[in-house]
Amino acid sequence: MKAAAIAVFFCVAPAGTAVAALTHPQPLFPYHAEYGRLSLHSDRPFDAGRANQILADVERRLSRSSLNDDNAHRIFIISSEWRRRALLLWNAGAAGVNYYPLTRNVFLARANIDRDRVMTSTGEPKSPPRTLGYYAAHEIAHTLIKEQLTPLQQLKLPRWINEGLADDIGFGDDADIEGLIQRLQAGDPDLDPARSGYYDRYRLLVGYVMKHRGWVPGGLIASCMPQSEAEGELAADRGRVR
């Protein structure tokens, strides 16, 4: 089927077909690589050696977390516009999408496997440390987080915990809490998720609260702590520092 015909098919397809496209999208992605339980699928050819390096990097990031599982996770790299609209649905502007519990498949748009980069909407490569490996690990991390919860609990999980923990796993290193606090105090716009689109503020709050309370990620998820309470703890501590 030609691309245009497939695009029309998706527009008129019943809901069950759309769900099948998200749970079993492999026929739409003819190029793939595997690394243990992880696999990378693309609608464009890519360098197999580079893909293996990226998957090894994603595995390293996931393995650092106590939330890591033994399940298979598939990463789908979308290049064509019609696939992006058909598979990202209402998230068409996002760099990455996770549909768990519907599927463990995660979808990334505008990514260049050979360069280990995700592109902006204007085609510029996003800067390290936000590499393709970071974005893939971040999206899979949402699955690891939600596996801890029932579907109802998943809906109630505060955004700062969900995105903060996903970013903590995605970055693959220990958060520099003091450095993030200094950037927050200096008014760094990256610490404002609404302005920057980055989750550095949530990563700071997650790292701070777990360290302050002696919690592991599972304890933080179970707490469902409101963001206002976490912000209050951090503000009180900063007051003592001054």
Ligand SMILES: [Zn+2]
């Ligand atoms: Zn996220």
